[in-house]
Amino acid sequence: MIDLGPRLLVALDYDNAEQCLKTVQQLNPKDCRLKIGKELFTAAGPSIVNAVQALGFEVFLDLKFHDIPNTVAGAINSAANLGVWMVNVHALGGERMMVAARNALASFQQRPQLIAVTVLTSMDASDLAGIGIQETPEQVVARLARLAQQSGMDGVVCSAMETAQMKQALGNAFLTVTPGIRPVSAAQGDQRRVVTPEQAIQNGSDYIVVGRPITQAADPAAACAAIASSIRAE
Ligand code: C5P
Numbered sequence: 001m002i003d004l005g006p007r008l009l010v011a012l013d014y015d016n017a018e019q020c021l022k023t024v025q026q027l028n029p030k031d032c033r034l035k036i037g038k039e040l041f042t043a044a045g046p047s048i049v050n051a052v053q054a055l056g057f058e059v060f061l062d063l064k065f066h067d068i069p070n071t072v073a074g075a076i077n078s079a080a081n082l083g084v085w086m087v088n089v090h091a092l093g094g095e096r097m098m099v100a101a102r103n104a105l106a107s108f109q110q111r112p113q114l115i116a117v118t119v120l121t122s123m124d125a126s127d128l129a130g131i132g133i134q135e136t137p138e139q140v141v142a143r144l145a146r147l148a149q150q151s152g153m154d155g156v157v158c159s160a161m162e163t164a165q166m167k168q169a170l171g172n173a174f175l176t177v178t179p180g181i182r183p184v185s186a187a188q189g190d191q192r193r194v195v196t197p198e199q200a201i202q203n204g205s206d207y208i209v210v211g212r213p214i215t216q217a218a219d220p221a222a223a224c225a226a227i228a229s230s231i232r233a234e
Helices: 017-024 038-044 046-054 069-082 095-103 125-130 137-150 163-170 197-203 220-232
Strands: 008-011 033-037 059-065 086-090 113-117 155-157 175-178 207-210
Touching: 008 220, 017 038, 017 046, 033 038, 033 046, 038 046, 038 059, 046 059, 046 069, 059 069, 069 086, 069 095, 086 095, 095 113, 095 137, 113 137, 113 175, 125 137, 137 155, 137 163, 163 175, 163 197, 197 207, 197 220
Parallel strands: 008 033, 008 207, 033 059, 059 086, 086 113, 113 155, 155 175, 175 207
Antiparallel strands: none
């Protein structure tokens, strides 16, 4: 089996660089990679990516690009120039947009993993109906994941409850990145359908995303190390 490196991605959902770095300085790049999303990136910009990379961490830039193909290709090129390890787009941007994103990486020797978001887990059937989509969320997820694969994406963000189906439909090499993870001891917060880190790995998740159970723990270093070792044992 190929070595995926640290499979724990810590979601740094902070609104400023100082607080973020205070936590990151306690973590070990052997245990985890870091996910930087819209809140932190909008507040702190590319310099926070450079700062955590300088501390030895690889970065998943979770900006979920969704725009015209030319603009998304440019954004992906900028992300690759930042040296990030993983970046993502919305599959709803369509095949031409995803192909443009993939082509933007052609000239990079060490390119980021390119991941698609299918349907946001915050959306249910009535939300989809509101934007004119009559299928169930499951049907739309399956359709968009296939389109993402055909368009050259390396994998998808999905629930750890969907990983097995995803792998069965699209093959084991198609990566699954799964949020909604809660260690048994942690509070659920606003996540509704949660899976433990060990169960997610057993289900076939390649990478698990964990935010608040680490960033809001009394001892983030210990919380991170504990999850990292629990999934190494799987
Ligand atoms: O703190 P928590 O572990 O819930 O953080 C999960 C992270 O994963 C957040 O950054 C959230 O935006 C992201 N995410 C999610 N569910 C999705 C996609 C992304 O929770 N379907």
